[in-house]
Amino acid sequence: MQKQAIFQSKLLPYALVAPQLAIVLIFFYWPALQAVIQSFLLQDAFGLSTSFVWFDNYLELLKDRAYFEAIVRTFFFSFAIAVSSLSFALLLAVMADKPLRGSMLYRTLLIWPYAVAPPVVGVLWIFMLHPSLGVLSRYLRALGIDWNPMLDGDQAAALIILAAAWKQISYNFLFFLAGLQSIPRSVLEAAAIDGARPMRRFWTVTFPLLSPTIFFLLVVNIVYAFFDTFGIIDTMTRGGPGTSTVTLVYKVYSDGLLGGNLGSSAAQSVILMIMVIVLTGIQFRFVERKVTY
């Protein structure tokens, strides 16, 4: 049974949703529509003439090796960020779930990083890991590691993954903690009486029961790694060195705003838009059905 409000007037419900609709239309649909239109246009270098080129911008992208590399890189980043932040958050949540003294404080502190904006996260980690200024860089060098993310692309990538994953740990932690607390205590007690040691209990009971949470977070983390890491990349590496930290979203920005190639940039953003739609579609489909266990 679904709850249904009954309105006397036919106009009132429309009036009530109008503000929300207006915001969505003006700030989401309009720019999206513009991007779609733009992606079919080609401008000359001086911006004097614009011509309609159908799918040429898209076809260009398919032939562009740098774009292909950005796709691979983005997927790799997403995977690395999602896996590292999910596993670390799960570890923290499992520890916070135990009835310990001061667990409230511990939990609160763990939630804080979520409130930090991505660019600030970038600046924070740069302070610690900058090759010449960073506090941690000194120790890394003392350990014999030639730490210089300004020159070494792999190190720069690692830095981005580290900072992005760190920020997402809080969010994941919160959901994992809620997920863990929704597992009935008696089920775990039954498993303990059934002779399952803590590790086995975790892998055979807790983990399967968390699978809906894990799946939900996986999608959220991938979306986050795809789109919300822009601020971190821009403050930390600006896509460099070379193009070693250019992700799809960063490429939209650098090709369009820095490179001035609006047509290609728009085409890239339309492709991203389709990816988001697909990801969200998957999520809705599964969240509604629930991951069955």
Added chain:
Amino acid sequence: MANVTLRSVRKTYPGGFEAIKGVDVDVGDGQFCVLVGPSGCGKSTLLRMVAGLETVTGGEIDIGGRIVNQVEPADRDIAMVFQNYALYPHMSVYNNMAYGLRNRGMAEAEIKSRVEEAARVLELSPMLERKPRQLSGGQRQRVAMGRAIVRQPKVFLFDEPLSNLDAKLRIAMRVEIRKLQRRLNTTSIYVTHDQLEAMTLADILVVMNGGQVEQVGNPLAIYEKPATTFVASFIGAPPMNLMSTRPEEIKSQLGGSASDVGILGIRPEDFVITDQTPAGGVALPLTVEAIERVGAETFVYGSREQEEQRVAATPGELPPGEIIVRIPGTEAPAIGAKIRVAAVRAKLHLFSGDGRTRIEA
């Protein structure tokens, strides 16, 4: 097969709350022991201590001649049936029952035969591949039972296993549990707040209140000779009528050494409506206030004409001055009628003024 012995077992929570204040119980091999009491009396805590799910603050828990205070739940050789069944929701019925056996490294063939045997006994054979959420409450309950019996443990522990079932199923499952326990002859400890369940299941009944044992014994012996007013009003439905009395009054009527008697108890079924006063017994004039007919018997609620107040043994009992009389059949006096009820000497229960001691006059 094992005895379970509790020796002055105590439990104090970190906050200082004393949940169990020294409990001594001895459950013989193959016996069915029921812990009964109102909610918050510590009966579940005590059971969880036997299971190893709660730490023991003081005293000893002995299962089969081994002190298990420091032993992990898994190593106590016990099986527990939880109130909410605590089935593994992501596992099939088969795997729910097999889980504990697999954890102990039993061969798959042996697991299969044990699970199938348990499923046959519990009539779960057609649903072995189903998930718990596809089962009804009664079926889940049976899976929980099955999970316990496949292990063939030394002791079964039941934590209010029937309280989530509807009344009809509860009675059916009650009988099933008793039959199963008799057949397997496994020592069992069963927690309930339902005194009827307690009476029908128990070989040994342990009545608990406020973290202490009020009385231990055979259920009928407890019913016939309750040790305190708490037990008197908790065991038996409707509860025993308790009246405060003056010692000299009792003395003159009953004679003997009943000097410190303060409370007189009479069970509703021990009253008869009569004009005579039996020798050594008591008679009470009553005004009928309400009648409840339940078919085979009728409950008459009457108020006493004297000013003496009925002592409420526990909060939430009948209002002072009210007496319940149980009579067979459906014949009953009219509301407002003045009647006289009497009980013979053998049916009187005498307690000290604080209700803590039974007095045999």
